[in-house]
Amino acid sequence: MAIAVVGIGTWEILVRADVMDAFFFPRPSDIAEQIGDWVSDGDIFDHLLITLTEALLALVIGSVLGLVVGFVLARWQLLAEIFDPYIKMLNSLPRVVLAPIFLLWFGLGIWSKVVFGVTLVFFIVFFNTYQGVREVSAVLVNNARILGAKEGQMLRHVFLPSALTWIFSSLHVSVGFAIVGAVVGEYLGASEGMGYLISEAEGVFDTTGVFAGMVVLAAVVLVIDLVVHRVERFLLRWKPDGAI
Amino acid sequence: MPPGTAMVELADVVVSFPTNDGGDYTAVSDIHLQVEAGTFLSVAGPTGCGKSTLLNAVAGLVAPTGGQVLIDGQPLRGLNDRVGYLFQQEALLPWKNVLDNVAFGLQLRGVGKAEREERAREWIWRVGLSGFERAYPHQLSGGMRKRAAVAQTWLVDPDILLMDEPFSALDVQTRQIMENELLDLWTGSGKTVIFVTHDLDEAVSLSDEVVLLSAGPASHIVGRYPIDLPRPRNLMDLRTRPEFTEIYARIWADLREEVMKGYERTTANTADRRR
Known part of the structure; x- marks a missing residue:
């Protein structure tokens, strides 16, 4: 907290003393004022809502796809071997280059951003699911089978919980990527959302607007991270302390 | 013979x-x-x-x-x-508490929640783990985990x-x-x-x-x-x-x-x- 106060205070003073150029480094007080304006006319909430909706959709769709594909490939070794090179190839592709194509395919609305976010989230969940299912100890599997578990029950009681451990521990990363996907997508072409707001401000060299957008995004992500942390702690409560 | x-x-x-x-x-x-x-x-x-x-x-x-x-x-x-099988290694599911682990075999057989929990509690008592029903395996000592595993194995009554x-x-x-x-x-x-x-x-x-x-x-x-x-x-x-x-x-x-x-x-x- 003290670091933030000193840092922002120094910044404010340096800009006021003309040591730093207010065009490139807008005064923190101006940024705060800009945010205040946004909040008071309510515009910012519409943009935030759009961005968060896109992120949430990307998170849910990407997670479900990653979970399903991860499961299938982990349980059928042959499929895994066939698809392995394709998955590696797609994953090594810098995803940003896909964003313009998705814009063309899915239009300027929210779906091009959702799909973009999905391509980011999918791989994280996929790799974690795959690992989670493969790493279940043979003893747990044998014990459950001897106790009478059928394949469906194995999935529900043994493989899924094991995979979920891995997925939850990567939830921070997934949530972050979903938001990155939404914002970058909007930045490249949209008519609403936080990314659009920032890119708009940038278009007219309104650095105050750019910084204000960044501050709002950072604050929101911080809050979301806190919630995710709580959720994670609850869901992984069976784990030894410090293992999370 | x-x-x-x-x-x-x-x-x-x-x-x-x-x-x-x-x-x-x-x-x-x-x-x-x-x-x-x-x-x-x-x-x-x-x-x-x-x-x-x-x-x-x-x-x-x-x-x-x-x-x-x-x-x-x-x-x-x-x-x-x-058969029931008591393994050398840890075989309890780490994400289930003692009660759910012991009752696991019955759950797999489709026994209702109330009945399987009642029967599991009895076995938990027999192996001396009463009071630890809600504990997760990592919170127990090695001996207690073995007791829970014994209860889990015996509860389904294998020949x-x-x-x-x-x-x-x-x-x-x-x-x-x-x-x-x-x-x-x-x-x-x-x-x-x-x-x-x-x-x-x-x-x-x-x-x-x-x-x-x-x-x-x-x-x-x-x-x-x-x-x-x-x-x-x-x-x-x-x-x-x-x-x-x-x-x-x-x-x-x-x-x-x-x-x-x-x-x-x-x-x-x-x-x-x-x-």
Whole structure:
């Protein structure tokens, strides 16, 4: 907290003393004022809502796809071997280059951003699911089978919980990527959302607007991270302390 | 004994595994063994002699390469649904608490929540874990986790119990207590037990019969030793009695030979590789 106060205070003073150029480094007080304006006319909430909706959709769709594909490939070794090179190839592709194509395919609305976010989230969940299912100890599997578990029950009681451990521990990363996907997508072409707001401000060299957008995004992500942390702690409560 | 009357019968059983270099490793071979219903049989032998492989064959986790496993006279195909298996390693699901872990077998059989929890609670009490129903495995000591595993295995009431060095990870005191409790549970239950251990002391004090396996690879049965010590036994003073010492010494003479053979074989292998 003290670091933030000193840092922002120094910044404010340096800009006021003309040591730093207010065009490139807008005064923190101006940024705060800009945010205040946004909040008071309510515009910012519409943009935030759009961005968060896109992120949430990307998170849910990407997670479900990653979970399903991860499961299938982990349980059928042959499929895994066939698809392995394709998955590696797609994953090594810098995803940003896909964003313009998705814009063309899915239009300027929210779906091009959702799909973009999905391509980011999918791989994280996929790799974690795959690992989670493969790493279940043979003893747990044998014990459950001897106790009478059928394949469906194995999935529900043994493989899924094991995979979920891995997925939850990567939830921070997934949530972050979903938001990155939404914002970058909007930045490249949209008519609403936080990314659009920032890119708009940038278009007219309104650095105050750019910084204000960044501050709002950072604050929101911080809050979301806190919630995710709580959720994670609850869901992984069976784990030894410090293992999370 | 006429064929087909034993609870578990191994007829000419051979189990081999493909090795990484393309060859075959024969874990056990030429195993003939009948276990009568209600007996407590221990399998002892030097480390790496395929004791666990034998249990896995009875459980149906491993299909024999040759010969047959007969359960109650019927050839075993696939998984054996009449066994309970107590593993050497931790087998409790870490994401389920004690109550859910113990009740797991009943849950898999579709028993309703209220009934399975009631029956699980009774077993939790019998193994002395009352008050820990809501604890997760990582919050328990090694001995307590074993107790929970015992309850989990026994609750589904299997006819045959397979135990693979279940207490080897426990400290000596806990181990003796668990052995005593195991005997108490087993007495009068009518269950057939096949207990694998490398500890001869444990084998002799618990069992009706001890089967000695030779050193691997391709372990076979070296000898079978009926243990006619009177039951019920109190393990705390059994070990100092002259009958116990006598039987122990007799089996140990044979086991020592196998242990030395196994030891020489492994050291010879290492020497070969060094050359």
